Amino acid sequence: PVVKYLADYKAPTHKIETVDLEFHLDDTQTQVFSKMKITPVNGNTLELNGEELKLKSVKVNGEEFSNYKEENEILTLTGLPSEAFTLEIHNEINPKANTALDGLYKSGGMFCSQNEPEGFRRITYFIDRPDNLSVFTTKIIADKKDYPFLLSNGNLIESGDLEDGKHFAVWNDPFAKPAYLYALVAGDLAVIEDTFKTKSGRDVKLQVFVDKGNEEKSHHAMESLKKSMKWDEKRFRLEYDLDIYMIVAVDSFNMGAMENKGLNIFNSAYVLASKETAEDRNFFGIESVVGHEYFHNWTGNRVTCRDWFQLTLKEGLTVFRDQEFSADLNSRSVCRINDVRNLKAAQFPEDAGPQSHPIQPKSYIEMNNFYTMTIYEKGAEVIRMYHTLLGEEGFQRGMDKYFELYDGQAVTTADFTHAMSVANDNYDFSQFRRWYDQAGTPVLDITTKYDEAAKEFTLTVNQSTPATPGQPTKEPFHMPFLLGLLDSAGNDMTLALKNRDDQNDLDRGLLHIKADTETFVFANVNERPVASLNRNFSAPVVLRSDLTDEDFVFLMANDNDDFNRYEAGQALALKNIHAMLKDENHQVDELFIKAWGSILNDNNIDEEFKAVCLSLPSMIDVAATIDIPNYRAIHEAKDKLFKLLANTYKLELASIYNDLSTERPFKVDAKAMGERKLRGFVLACLSTVEEHKELARECFKYATNMTDMMNSLSVMVNENLPGCQESLKEFYDKFKDQTLVMQKWLSVQASSCDDTTFDKVQELMKDEVFDMNVPNLVSALIGSFARNKVQFNHESGRGMKFIAEMIRKVDAINPQSASRLAGAFNDYRKMPADLKEIAKAELTAIVESDKTSKNVYEKLSKTLN
Ligand code: BAL
Ligand code: ZN
Numbered sequence: 001p002v003v004k005y006l007a008d009y010k011a012p013t014h015k016i017e018t019v020d021l022e023f024h025l026d027d028t029q030t031q032v033f034s035k036m037k038i039t040p041v042n043g044n045t046l047e048l049n050g051e052e053l054k055l056k057s058v059k060v061n062g063e064e065f066s067n068y069k070e071e072n073e074i075l076t077l078t079g080l081p082s083e084a085f086t087l088e089i090h091n092e093i094n095p096k097a098n099t100a101l102d103g104l105y106k107s108g109g110m111f112c113s114q115n116e117p118e119g120f121r122r123i124t125y126f127i128d129r130p131d132n133l134s135v136f137t138t139k140i141i142a143d144k145k146d147y148p149f150l151l152s153n154g155n156l157i158e159s160g161d162l163e164d165g166k167h168f169a170v171w172n173d174p175f176a177k178p179a180y181l182y183a184l185v186a187g188d189l190a191v192i193e194d195t196f197k198t199k200s201g202r203d204v205k206l207q208v209f210v211d212k213g214n215e216e217k218s219h220h221a222m223e224s225l226k227k228s229m230k231w232d233e234k235r236f237r238l239e240y241d242l243d244i245y246m247i248v249a250v251d252s253f254n255m256g257a258m259e260n261k262g263l264n265i266f267n268s269a270y271v272l273a274s275k276e277t278a279e280d281r282n283f284f285g286i287e288s289v290v291g292h293e294y295f296h297n298w299t300g301n302r303v304t305c306r307d308w309f310q311l312t313l314k315e316g317l318t319v320f321r322d323q324e325f326s327a328d329l330n331s332r333s334v335c336r337i338n339d340v341r342n343l344k345a346a347q348f349p350e351d352a353g354p355q356s357h358p359i360q361p362k363s364y365i366e367m368n369n370f371y372t373m374t375i376y377e378k379g380a381e382v383i384r385m386y387h388t389l390l391g392e393e394g395f396q397r398g399m400d401k402y403f404e405l406y407d408g409q410a411v412t413t414a415d416f417t418h419a420m421s422v423a424n425d426n427y428d429f430s431q432f433r434r435w436y437d438q439a440g441t442p443v444l445d446i447t448t449k450y451d452e453a454a455k456e457f458t459l460t461v462n463q464s465t466p467a468t469p470g471q472p473t474k475e476p477f478h479m480p481f482l483l484g485l486l487d488s489a490g491n492d493m494t495l496a497l498k499n500r501d502d503q504n505d506l507d508r509g510l511l512h513i514k515a516d517t518e519t520f521v522f523a524n525v526n527e528r529p530v531a532s533l534n535r536n537f538s539a540p541v542v543l544r545s546d547l548t549d550e551d552f553v554f555l556m557a558n559d560n561d562d563f564n565r566y567e568a569g570q571a572l573a574l575k576n577i578h579a580m581l582k583d584e585n586h587q588v589d590e591l592f593i594k595a596w597g598s599i600l601n602d603n604n605i606d607e608e609f610k611a612v613c614l615s616l617p618s619m620i621d622v623a624a625t626i627d628i629p630n631y632r633a634i635h636e637a638k639d640k641l642f643k644l645l646a647n648t649y650k651l652e653l654a655s656i657y658n659d660l661s662t663e664r665p666f667k668v669d670a671k672a673m674g675e676r677k678l679r680g681f682v683l684a685c686l687s688t689v690e691e692h693k694e695l696a697r698e699c700f701k702y703a704t705n706m707t708d709m710m711n712s713l714s715v716m717v718n719e720n721l722p723g724c725q726e727s728l729k730e731f732y733d734k735f736k737d738q739t740l741v742m743q744k745w746l747s748v749q750a751s752s753c754d755d756t757t758f759d760k761v762q763e764l765m766k767d768e769v770f771d772m773n774v775p776n777l778v779s780a781l782i783g784s785f786a787r788n789k790v791q792f793n794h795e796s797g798r799g800m801k802f803i804a805e806m807i808r809k810v811d812a813i814n815p816q817s818a819s820r821l822a823g824a825f826n827d828y829r830k831m832p833a834d835l836k837e838i839a840k841a842e843l844t845a846i847v848e849s850d851k852t853s854k855n856v857y858e859k860l861s862k863t864l865n
Contacts, residue, residue, distance in 0.1 A: 443463070
């Protein structure tokens with residue numbers, strides 16, 4: 001396979017100014033007519049991308065043209081005019097055979113498209129790169145009965161009936177855009193409508209299209225859209241620019257959703273929700289993804305990427321924006337904690353494994369492999385660091401400058417940095433830019449010293465970043481490090497640095513870490529302080545410090561930074577789990593048990609924050625610091641600790657559970673969701689206590705919403721509790737026709753650490769609700785098993801052999817879906833020798849097979865390297 005390099009970037013030789021597309025939709029023989037107005041920029045040879053297309057004819061300036069050849073998915077036209085010309089191409093595609101779901105395909109009974117990053121070349125021949133911005137006009141012709149709705153980007157300018165039961169619609173998008181933002185939908189759908197008045201007084205028509213019968217489940221998405229539009233006006237002063245905004249929900253979709261200009265296409269999982277069918281996390285996820293796609297209208301669409309190496313330019317920034325949106329609308333502390341939990345659970349391992357890459361990668365084989373946690377979530381952390389360095393006002397000045405300089409253009413991450421800098425007195429980001437180029441999670445080793453006589457507190461910070469593939473050594477990063485020093489009453493002391501000039505950010509507790517080793521000496525420190533380090537996780541790093549258990553207990557109770565209250569509890573829990581792994585007779589620290597109980601009994605903290613603070617570190621958090629983790633042992637240690645805590649506090653837990661079980665109206669707000677979250681957590685605790693083993697079944701039977709239902713079902717499945725099998729059956733009978741709910745049912749069973757799970761998964765694959773062609777279902781059943789660390793790493797090797805077989809099978813259908821499964825082997829280098837040998841044989845066979853897609857090839861060849 002061909003490797004593409006950032007260093008090889010060359011500007012396009014031609015610009016497609018406008019393109020008029022005409023589609024004659026047909027399941028297997030869709031005709032595509034494209035008429036392009038092209039301006040030459042450099043030379044008279046034009047290369048157009050095209051994959052899986054049947055070329056029918058080519059005309060230049062209205063005349064048949066034969067000076068072309070088609071090779072390696074490139075159509076090369078030579079001897080073209082050196083002045084502006086028209087190019088007309090007619091080609092045929094087969095949407096029904098398109099199981100890769102890339103380009104134009106059929107999902108259920110409808111036609112829909114996915115063109116980012118390189119799907120448009122599977123529709124017609126084009127300069128399919130994000131720095132070619134064209135004005136698109138689309139005419140769609142299709143059967144009127146089967147496809148009453150014909151949609152594309154922009155404004156509807158004409159529609160009408162044709163012969164033979166057909167009809168047509170013409171759409172024009174006035175904003176020049178790259179082909180990846182192009183969309184087409186045709187189907188027999190239901191629609192809900194609303195309007196939004198923008199701050200300048202324009203009415204925007206809002207439409208959410210769903211399968212008939214799902215109208216009632218689409219209101220939360222519509223409300224989320226209106227909240228997003230309002231929020232972006234208020235916080236970023238950005239207004240929507242077309243007169244219509246459409247969202248279409250489809251069941252078969254590779255991504256979560258796609259920000260096509262004016263016509264977002266969504267995985268139905270991020271549109272449909274009712275209290276009976278969706279969990280609170282789904283309601284939250286819908287709000288955040290609807291926001292994310294909407295925010296792309298400015299960060300992604302109006303200002304887009306020059307090339308795909310710049311993906312984090314739009315994704316890191318837009319994730320940061322959607323995180324802030326969620327934080328402004330919900331509990332800011334809990335949102336931050338959950339974002340960091342997510343980062344540590346998925347991005348840190350990615351950055352420590354074979355797929356590690358900088359947020360701006362330098363090469364790729366298959367771009368689809370780079371829609372990663374690193375580009376998105378670490379990218380968002382990098383944007384958050386600009387925000388921390390510059391403050392909200394400075395950051396917003398930078399954003400204004402970014403749009404002022406680059407609206408309507410395809411730019412680079414360096415352009416973003418430039419805007420942030422010039423808007424802030426030429427702020428020096430030169431060292432900060434290393435975050436774009438160096439992979440790996442930096443480690444901060446921190447030591448502290450208090451000199452009582454001198455009343456000085458010294459903090460020494462040592463930074464290092466582990467080697468990652470292709471990057472054996474690293475230069476130090478510039479990172480913003482928020483800190484507080486707490487006195488014995490828990491108050492923040494006033495900070496004064498003795499040995500440094502950079503005092504100006506101290507009033508907000510901001511230190512700049514730049515060198516490999518930094519020493520900060522604080523003066524006038526009248527008592528030994530407890531240091532609250534890296535508040536709000538201001539730098540996305542692994543922190544190791546000499547704080548004592550007593551310090552952590554103090555921070556859990558007193559820190560004025562909610563994130564660090566949570567983090568202190570995690571640090572203590574981790575210490576205990578590690579000790580339990582070393583010595584199975586280890587007595588859990590009384591200090592930790594007491595501190596956990598204090599949080600449980602603290603009536604001054606809200607329910608959701610309490611639930612996250614009481615949660616134990618994930619298995620991945622524990623494994624991160626172990627060379628060769630034994631996941632079964634980690635699972636057992638965590639389980640033992642959880643049971644100990646639950647049994648110690650069973651009376652308090654039961655009382656909280658009862659309080660939270662009183663009848664209350666169902667609401668989707670932070671308070672109500674927090675209460676359900678804590679109730680679910682407490683239920684999980686109590687279910688490990690002998691006298692409460694029946695509680696989960698009770699909760700399931702009387703549940704009136706999906707959150708309570710899934711909380712109780714997963715406890716029953718994980719703990720193999722009484723009533724588990726009946727509950728699974730009842731659930732199935734009730735929801736078997738609703739694929740999104742069945743995805744939960746499949747996932748909960750495939751995630752159980754129990755040894756019966758392997759056979760169960762084989763059986764579930766034969767169930768009629770499962771379909772290997774639908775990515776959500778593959779992820780729910782096979783993906784959940786692949787992420788089930790205990791069962792994937794089963795001592796016999798059966799778990800990984802099964803996943804290898806599934807990668808091969810799914811790859812033949814949908815390479816993107818298969819490539820995601822391949823991520824299960826990212827732990828390859830950390831496997832025990834016998835499992836590693838099994839994995840090696842399986843992966844080598846896949847990599848060497850000529851049937852393997854480049855998606856899977858790229859992932860697994862890196863894994864083996
Ligand atoms: N651009 C792909 C989907 C998303 O990040 O919004
Ligand atoms: Zn995005």
